[in-house]
Amino acid sequence: MIELLVQHSEPEITGIDISDNTIDYAKRRFAAYTKVELLNARVEEMNFPSVSFNLVIGINILQHITDEEEFLGAIENIVRVTKGDGHILVMDFSPVKVDKRQPSPYVVYRSRQEYIDTFDNGGCKFISEFGLPRIGVRLYRGVSKVGGFIRLFGFQSKQHREVSLTNEANSPWSSRVGDFVRNLVLKFARPLDYFLAPFPSRYTDMRILIFQVSSR
Ligand SMILES: C[S@@+](CC[C@H](N)C(=O)[O-])C[C@H]1O[C@@H](n2cnc3c(N)ncnc32)[C@H](O)[C@@H]1O
Numbered sequence: 001m002i003e004l005l006v007q008h009s010e011p012e013i014t015g016i017d018i019s020d021n022t023i024d025y026a027k028r029r030f031a032a033y034t035k036v037e038l039l040n041a042r043v044e045e046m047n048f049p050s051v052s053f054n055l056v057i058g059i060n061i062l063q064h065i066t067d068e069e070e071f072l073g074a075i076e077n078i079v080r081v082t083k084g085d086g087h088i089l090v091m092d093f094s095p096v097k098v099d100k101r102q103p104s105p106y107v108v109y110r111s112r113q114e115y116i117d118t119f120d121n122g123g124c125k126f127i128s129e130f131g132l133p134r135i136g137v138r139l140y141r142g143v144s145k146v147g148g149f150i151r152l153f154g155f156q157s158k159q160h161r162e163v164s165l166t167n168e169a170n171s172p173w174s175s176r177v178g179d180f181v182r183n184l185v186l187k188f189a190r191p192l193d194y195f196l197a198p199f200p201s202r203y204t205d206m207r208i209l210i211f212q213v214s215s216r
Contacts, residue, residue, distance in 0.1 A: 001015050001016070001017045001022055001026060001059070001061075002015065002016050002017070002043050002056070002057065002058040002059075002061050002078075003015045003056070003057045003058075004016070004048070004052070004053040004055075004056050004057075004081065005053055005054055005055040005056070005057070012035045012036075012037075013033075013035060013036045013037070014036075014037045014038075014039065014048070014053070015030075015036065015037070015038045015039070016038075016039050016040070016041040016042075016043065016046055017038075017040065017041075018040070018041070018042050018043075019040075020040055023038050023039070023040050026038050042074075043058065043061060043062075043065075043074045043077060043078065044065065044070045044071075044073040044074040044077055045077070046077060046081065048081045049081075050080050050081060051080075051081070051082070051083050051084065051216060052081050052082075052083070053081055053082055053083060053086060054082075054083055054086045054087070055082075055086060055087050055088075055089070056078050056081065056082050056086070056087075056088045056089070057088075057089045057090075058078070058088075058089070058090045058091070058092075059090075059091045060091060060092060061090075061092075062074060062075070062090055062092050062115075063092040063093050063094075063107050063108060063109065063110070064106055064107060065108070066102065066105070066106070066107070066108050071108070071110075071118075072118065075118050075119060075122055076122055079119070079122040079123055079124060079213055082213045083213065083216070084213055084214065084215040084216030085212060085213065085214075085215050086212070086213050087127075087210060087211065087212055087213075088119070088124060088210070088211045088212075088213065089208060089209070089210050089211075090115065090208070090209050090211075091132075091206065091207070091208045091209075092110075092115070092206065092207075092209075093107070093109045093205050093206050094109070094110060094111060094112045094114075094115050094205075094206070094207050094209065095109065095111060095112065095202075095204070095205045096111065096112055096113075096202040096204075097111065097202065098110065098111045109205075112129075112207060112209070115209050116209065119209075119211045123213060123214050124211035124212060124213050124214065125211060125212045125214065126209065126210075126211055127210050127211060127212050128209075128210040129200055129207055129208060129209050129210065130197045130198060130200065130207060130208040131196065131197055131198075131199065131200025131201065131204030131206070131207045131208075132193060132197065132204065132205075132206040132207065132208070133192075133193060133196050133200075133201075133203065133204050133205075134193065134205070134206060135189040135192050135193055135196075136185050136186035136187075136188070136189030136190060136193065137186070139185050139189055140181070140182050140185045140186065143181060143185065144178070
């Protein structure tokens with residue numbers, strides 16, 4: 001969902017998403033809010049009048065636009081609909097150095113500098129950033145690897161190992177333990193993520209980048 005905000009006497013919010021399901025969910029979620037408008041649209045094709053919104057927010061949206069021309073078109077369109085001196089906030093995987101550009105068919109990792117250069121070329125000034133080191137996610141991946149390693153190399157009978165490898169996804173016991181460990185790790189690591197957010201480093205893969213559109 002990409003959110004576009006206008007401020008008059010009361011805030012007005014327009015949200016768009018390419019998916020009908022997401023829009024239906026958001027409509028139910030925000031049913032009580034009369035100043036929220038939700039529409040099915042692609043960010044690269046949204047046809048709001050130019051210079052309409054004070055703030056445009058895109059959380060984990062642009063990274064899903066895998067085609068480079070569409071990505072550039074999306075940024076051009078975001079800048080077009082934002083008012084002069086208005087702000088744009090994007091959160092995406094945007095590491096300093098990209099190791100694997102397309103880890104899945106649905107995601108492209110572009111570097112922090114690519115985002116900054118593209119918005120800069122579109123007439124925006126980069127003003128601030130926050131990092132999400134996602135320490136909990138990294139820790140949990142480490143724990144899962146160790147768990148998988150232990151299961152693979154001997155701490156179970158051969159028969160149990162074969163069953164658990166073929167049925168792993170269906171095992172209610174292992175998935176419950178996995179969920180519990182994941183939730184625990186994420187919960188305890190979250191304060192560390194908040195603490196480190198103002199200090200993004202080259203190890204931070206996901207970040208929030210904030211731009212200001214030049215005066216018009
Ligand atoms: C990872 S989800 C993020 C959702 C939400 N922003 C959040 O943080 O929970 C990505 C969303 O982007 C939407 N999306 C992908 N490509 C899009 C596009 N070109 N225009 C608008 N929405 C798009 C998908 O339908 C999906 O709802």
